[in-house]
Amino acid sequence: MTNAEGGPADAEMLAGNTVIRGTAHLKRRMAAAIALGMASMLLLYVFSLTMGAYSLSFAGAWDAMVEIIKNGGPQSTDAKVLFFSRMPRSLCVIMVGAGLAAAGAVMQALIRNPLVDPYITGISSGASFGVLLFTIGGASLGALVNANYVIPVVAVIGAIAAFMLTMTVAEISGGRAMSYVLGGAVITMGLSAGTTLITSFNIDELHSVSIWLFGSFADLRWEQAGIIFFPILLVLLFLLCNARSLNKMLLGEEQAHSLGMNARTYKRNMMIVVAALTALCVAFCGVIGFVGLIVPHLTRMIVGGDHRMLLPTAMIVGANILLAADIFCKSALSYVELPIGAIISVVGVPLFIYIMAKEGRKYAM
Numbered sequence: 001m002t003n004a005e006g007g008p009a010d011a012e013m014l015a016g017n018t019v020i021r022g023t024a025h026l027k028r029r030m031a032a033a034i035a036l037g038m039a040s041m042l043l044l045y046v047f048s049l050t051m052g053a054y055s056l057s058f059a060g061a062w063d064a065m066v067e068i069i070k071n072g073g074p075q076s077t078d079a080k081v082l083f084f085s086r087m088p089r090s091l092c093v094i095m096v097g098a099g100l101a102a103a104g105a106v107m108q109a110l111i112r113n114p115l116v117d118p119y120i121t122g123i124s125s126g127a128s129f130g131v132l133l134f135t136i137g138g139a140s141l142g143a144l145v146n147a148n149y150v151i152p153v154v155a156v157i158g159a160i161a162a163f164m165l166t167m168t169v170a171e172i173s174g175g176r177a178m179s180y181v182l183g184g185a186v187i188t189m190g191l192s193a194g195t196t197l198i199t200s201f202n203i204d205e206l207h208s209v210s211i212w213l214f215g216s217f218a219d220l221r222w223e224q225a226g227i228i229f230f231p232i233l234l235v236l237l238f239l240l241c242n243a244r245s246l247n248k249m250l251l252g253e254e255q256a257h258s259l260g261m262n263a264r265t266y267k268r269n270m271m272i273v274v275a276a277l278t279a280l281c282v283a284f285c286g287v288i289g290f291v292g293l294i295v296p297h298l299t300r301m302i303v304g305g306d307h308r309m310l311l312p313t314a315m316i317v318g319a320n321i322l323l324a325a326d327i328f329c330k331s332a333l334s335y336v337e338l339p340i341g342a343i344i345s346v347v348g349v350p351l352f353i354y355i356m357a358k359e360g361r362k363y364a365m
Contacts, residue, residue, distance in 0.1 A: 026304050030303045033303065033313050037317060037320055040320055041094065041316065044320060047061075048330075054081050061082060065082065065087075068083050068087075084221065084222075088224070089217050093217055093319075093322050095228055095229050095233070095281075096228065096282075096288070097319040097323060098315035098319045099236065099280065100288065100291040101292060101295035101299075101314040101321075102277070102318070103281070104291065104314075105311055106239055106273075107271070108296055109246040109250055110249055110267050112250060113178065113180065114296070115293070117296075118292050120181060120188075121180055125191040125287060126158040126159045126163065126165075127158045127283065127287075128155075129191045129194060129195060130154045130155050131158065132195060134151065136202045155280070155283035158279065159275040159279035165187050166183045166187050167180075214286060214341050214342055215339050215344070216341070217285050220284060227284075236315060239273070239311060242270070243308040244307075246307040246311075286341055288340060288341045289345050291318055291344060293348065294321075296314050326340055328343060
């Protein structure tokens, strides 16, 4: 009830209006971020098509794209270079960037720790290790007709296995937020040691597995792009549909349970989905760290922590960042292409140290 002097009802209405205005403000920021992100992603996409051994201008790349769309396929040499080599690669970069950013945001919500991502928790290393075993273990990629379809399956198996190990170590050590970081670090170090031992005994295969050791989008074609694009797109749509449930998980398992969720089961199932998404992202391009850690943190600074706004914005930001990194890898040196995993790590390490220094005390064991 209200009165002349203003009572509780007035305070509730004022608080409600404040929340509405705050949400509307964040929605406007999200819309602006997505609009700018889509525009920059289109420009970066066309710009990425100009990079490579075959010289091509921005206008030439745009004209070649128009030709492909108008004729239903490439006719000129420029269009053929774009269509068969550069377009599928850049499309893969966009989807992997969006997928890794979304995977990191979801994982941070489930574990309630901004210091975790698929790379830190060992999931990316597990997927890469599975592909490495498949490649070196007598199953040559060139000898298998269906290798493109086997690799994602092997990557998913490796990612889920690493996830299970990380979860086991974290639960044994108390199940606190930082336990997942420490457990993931242990699993990652173990997988790295295993990778080193395997490659040291198979040095002749080093070139064929270097893509998964250092990260690269080179030599991706439309077949791999199709395998990457559609499964990742479906998983991203699924995650967007779970944005409200992820917001509940931020309150903690007990609070989420009081709101009608089976929090423990939901957390386990969503972590498996994140592991599968990460595996699809790294199956053909190798380990790329820190995208899932840095991008959600940057995005929260723009749109806040509501996953209904955080997830779509993070996907756009992640796609832009990885696309820009891939352009740099192709253009930095004229005689060699830099590994994108290493470039991302060079940028990600100092940012991770900053986040850990700023947020780490909140999540101490």
